[in-house]
Amino acid sequence: LGIHLDGCRVERLYFLAAHPGDAALTRLCTLLLADPVTGQFTWSLLDAHAAREPNRVEVAFRPGVTDIPARELARGMVEIGLPDCAVATGTRYTLAGALGETALRTIAKALLCNG
Secondary structure (H helix, E strand, O other): OOOOOOEEEEEEEEEEOOOOOHHHHHHHHHHHHOOOOOOOOOOOOOOOOOOOOOOEEEEEOOOOOOOHHHHHHHHHHHHOOOOOOOEEEEEEEEEEOOOOHHHHHHHHHHHHOOO
16 A cells, blocks of 8 residues: 554454443453453443544444344343343554554555445
């Protein structure tokens, strides 16, 4: 693509349609989402008005596309006693380097998503 990157950090994202409470979220992350040896987790409420961080691209399935990890997470939530709710997944890429909006869009369209 002719774009220079200095690095890329990849994070898995999980979106819940309902907030089950702080303790339930910590339990969910501990039991189902983060490997206690190799992983770590953070969670936060989405803020639609939060400032977009530079060099960050988030990718998720289009509506109507089967999101198997989300389906399995929803099933697992019920199995550990959390309320049933809609779930979606995504991936966050934080790119290091001097990248402008055009370069980010090119990388996103050509490499990170199929659309």
